[in-house]
Amino acid sequence: MKKILTSTTLLISVLTLFMSCASKDKYVYYQNAEQVLLRDSLDSTKFETKLRPDDxxxxxxxxxxxxxxxxxxxxxxxxxxxxxxxxxxxxxxxxxxxxxxxxxxxxxxxxxxxxxxxxxxxxxxxxxxxxxxxxxxxxxxxxMNFKVTVQGEVNRPGVHSINSERLTLSEALALSGDLTIYGRRSNVLIIREVNGQRIPIRVDMTKADFMTSPYYYLNQNDIVYVEPNKTRVNSSSVGPNISVGLSALSLLVTIIALATK
Missing domain, CATH: 3.30.1950.10 (wza like domain)
Structure with a gap:
């Protein structure tokens, strides 16, 4: 009976460890900031707001x-x-x-x-x-109507109207409560209208390179979408089953422990 209890406990520990393992590189922002910002600071272009229809x-x-x-x-x-x-x-x-x-x-x-x-x-x-x-x-x-839309894996998605005409991608995400743990920081999508066409741009926020790109500052009416990572996608079907399984195993361990007393 003790062998069964030990094996079950080990199985729960392995499953929990497997679910919690995550690479630091996937979640930390601006990982090469020192090299990029010091290297490109003199070459950074000055941001200017462009006027467009519906302003x-x-x-x-x-x-x-x-x-x-x-x-x-x-x-x-x-x-x-x-x-x-x-x-x-x-x-x-x-x-x-x-x-x-x-x-x-x-x-x-x-x-x-x-x-x-x-x-x-x-x-x-x-x-x-x-x-x-x-x-x-x-x-x-x-x-007077400068606004951006933030959707997806953020804590407070919505449309943000601002008084300033100078808004960075980082500030827009901060207004939305930052990304959830399930947001893909390496593949944030910006949809921007250029000459009447909507252009998709992908930004890797784990690297500081985007801070010297034309997409660090948002334009009025930009849409920012944070994609879910694999954990979030998988949890829509597999995750609940794992949770139920872990709960059942925990209950089984408790019953076995009580029975062996």
């Missing part, structure tokens, strides 16, 4: 002469109390929607093509055009 822009034009700048600002009047149309009213800045052709309709200047430009280039273009009407205009531009 909502807030554009504010200001100048020393406030009255002169007013025609270049889209403003609307709204009541502070919708239930009382005669109540207090205030001005609200309207937003510009970049259409499918990359254009916006701008006061005084008419149709402007901003799609494909970096935000800095768009600001420079507006400043040059408005300078023909007023002296030393100041242009403030902001993307």
């Amino acid at each position: 909502l822009l807030m554009i504010i034009v200001s100048a020393e002469d406030i009255k002169a700048a007013e025609p270049f600002n889209l403003m609307s009047t709204m009541t502070t109390n919708p239930d009382n149309p005669a109540g207090n009213r205030q001005l609200q800045q309207q937003l510009y929607l970049i259409d499918s052709n990359g254009n916006i309709d701008f006061p005084v200047l008419g149709t402007l093509k901003l799609g494909g430009l970096s935000k800095n280039d768009a600001v420079s273009m507006l400043k040059n055009k408005i300078s023909a009407y007023i002296s030393n205009p100041i242009i403030n531009m902001r993307i």
Whole structure:
């Protein structure tokens, strides 16, 4: 009876060890960070947000002469109390929607093509055009609907809207509570729209090389998908059976132990 008890205990230990074994290299981020970042720091390209169709822009034009700048600002009047149309009213800045052709309709200047430009280039273009009407205009531009979607093996999947226009892949995953233990860190998928086409990109987050690539910073409307690893895939069919088996073996060991007393 003791031999049966010993064999059963050994079998449980082997199964548990087999299930818990995992390579460190599959789970640790940025494993070659020192070599890559020190080597490539001087060659890293500067990140710039590119404007694209469906971006909502807030554009504010200001100048020393406030009255002169007013025609270049889209403003609307709204009541502070919708239930009382005669109540207090205030001005609200309207937003510009970049259409499918990359254009916006701008006061005084008419149709402007901003799609494909970096935000800095768009600001420079507006400043040059408005300078023909007023002296030393100041242009403030902001993307109001910058968001990314994170799905798959993360703790809190969802759509993340951010106030900044500079979001890294690491930050997006952190907003989602990081990857679960079942997420494939070596094969994170980014789906990015480029010139109207959705392009899939694979990123290995266990290596620091991606931190100097064009995919370290996310673009607005990027989709990030974390694939499940083999353990998660196998557990959908095999895992529950193993768990039931281990539970049954544990119960059997307990019964045998009680019976031998």
